[in-house]
Amino acid sequence: MSIKSMSSGNRSISMLAGQTPEHHVLIGDVTVGAGGTASITFSNIDQSYQHLQIRGIARSSVSAESDAFRIRLNGDAGNNYARHILYGNGASVYSMAASSANLGTASGAVTGSTATANTFGVFILDILDYSSTAKNKTLRSIYGFDYNSTVSEIGLTSSLWMNSSTAVTSMNLFTGSSSNIVQFSTIQLYGVK
Amino acid sequence: MAYTLIASQTLLNPTATVTFSGIPQGFKDLMLEFNGGIVKAANIDSLLVQFNNDTGSNYSYTDLSGNGTTASSTRQSSATYFWCDVAATNLGLSSVSTFNVMSYANTNVYKTTLYREATAGNDTEARVSLWRSTTAITSIKLFPYTGSGFATGSTFKLWGVF
Numbered sequence: 001m002s003i004k005s006m007s008s009g010n011r012s013i014s015m016l017a018g019q020t021p022e023h024h025v026l027i028g029d030v031t032v033g034a035g036g037t038a039s040i041t042f043s044n045i046d047q048s049y050q051h052l053q054i055r056g057i058a059r060s061s062v063s064a065e066s067d068a069f070r071i072r073l074n075g076d077a078g079n080n081y082a083r084h085i086l087y088g089n090g091a092s093v094y095s096m097a098a099s100s101a102n103l104g105t106a107s108g109a110v111t112g113s114t115a116t117a118n119t120f121g122v123f124i125l126d127i128l129d130y131s132s133t134a135k136n137k138t139l140r141s142i143y144g145f146d147y148n149s150t151v152s153e154i155g156l157t158s159s160l161w162m163n164s165s166t167a168v169t170s171m172n173l174f175t176g177s178s179s180n181i182v183q184f185s186t187i188q189l190y191g192v193k
Numbered sequence: 194m195a196y197t198l199i200a201s202q203t204l205l206n207p208t209a210t211v212t213f214s215g216i217p218q219g220f221k222d223l224m225l226e227f228n229g230g231i232v233k234a235a236n237i238d239s240l241l242v243q244f245n246n247d248t249g250s251n252y253s254y255t256d257l258s259g260n261g262t263t264a265s266s267t268r269q270s271s272a273t274y275f276w277c278d279v280a281a282t283n284l285g286l287s288s289v290s291t292f293n294v295m296s297y298a299n300t301n302v303y304k305t306t307l308y309r310e311a312t313a314g315n316d317t318e319a320r321v322s323l324w325r326s327t328t329a330i331t332s333i334k335l336f337p338y339t340g341s342g343f344a345t346g347s348t349f350k351l352w353g354v355f
Contacts, residue, residue, distance in 0.1 A: 023194070023196065024194060024195035024196045024354075025194060025195055026195045026355050029221075055221070055222060055293075055295070055354065056295075057295050057296050057299075057302065057305065086257070087257065087266075088255065088256065088257035088264075088265070088266025088267075089255070089266060089268075090255045090256075090266055090267060090268025091266060091267075091268070092266060093257065093264045093265060093266050116303075118301070118302050118303040118325075118327055119302075119303050119305070119323065120295075120296075120302050120303075120305060121305075122293075122295040122296075122305045122307055122321070123307075124293060124307065142307055142309065142319060143307070144255065144305070144307055144319075144320075144321025145305065145321060145323075146253050146254060146255050146268075146305065146321050146322060146323040147253075147323070148253035148270045148271060148323055148325060149270060150268075152253070152255035152268050152321065153255065153321070154255045154256060154257045154266070154307075154319050154320055154321040155257065155319070156257075156319060184299070184301040184302055186221070186296060186299070188221055188355075190195050
């Protein structure tokens with residue numbers, strides 16, 4: 001490919017194709033097929049990395065314009081999570097919080113079935129020091145969706161899994177309404193060195 | 194490894210437009226990093242982005258920003274580009290922006306970009322934008338809103354994410 005810089009006819013090409021920083025490694029990849037799925041699970045997570053990153057696009061089958069997108073670690077459904085969300089909807093800024101919750105937040109929201117066709121909510125979620133047995137696990141994400149209408153959302157989240165003695169070995173991602181994650185949703189899990 | 198540097202450029206002269214074309218289609222996402230400024234006798238200008246030379250009203254965006262005094266959120270529908278704030282000459286090369294173009298090659302979805310912008314002396318922002326096209330992204334064009342070009346020393350890096 002090329003980079004063209006147009007300024008009084010100047011043209012320069014600078015390519016470093018193939019340079020591969022050895023920090024992120026793809027260790028899980030799910031694309032939802034026809035019919036959708038209730039949840040996406042990554043299990044037996046390799047413990048040799050420093051952090052984890054989850055990148056995804058998702059849409060819910062809920063009969064609404066948006067749906068929350070949640071996460072549970074190691075199958076823990078106890079009240080061992082806390083979360084904070086800061087988001088804007090194009091008109092106002094909001095902040096929300098929950099403590100002693102039984103799930104964390106992967107993305108503040110993804111699109112629902114009544115959203116503009118072909119639109120998916122997107123998010124990038126980091127879990128820092130996931131393999132530590134001496135720290136509670138902190139999750140952070142940036143997320144958003146836009147429908148080219150009066151419905152949109154851009155936000156930042158932080159979640160806490162209050163389990164300092166156990167490394168994260170599995171994660172389960174699902175919608176807040178318990179509706180299906182629909183076809184063409186795709187989520188990748190990366191180990192970060 | 195997951196992140197592969199597709200192309201990188203540091204400007205040796207002020208440059209009106211930077212375009213990445215012929216983007217390889219084998220990745221999941223793209224990540225575009227900008228670090229620099231815009232030539233304009235002011236504090237702030239805007240960096241505009243278009244995909245595949247589409248100049249139609251097919252873009253929209255929503256932002257969340259804080260300027261040290263106020264937190265706000267605004268949106269724009271049916272625009273001909275999406276954008277973020279960038280430092281202009283008075284503030285020097287002091288803007289950093291990271292654009293994550295999610296599922297850029299997926300022909301079943303509209304293209305959503307998540308991005309963060311930080312401009313020292315001005316504000317910090319998170320934004321989401323939508324390009325209403327299911328066509329795979331093969332080129333990205335970046336240009337200033339009113340400034341004459343990107344400043345010398347500005348850097349652009351395009352990464353493919355597997």
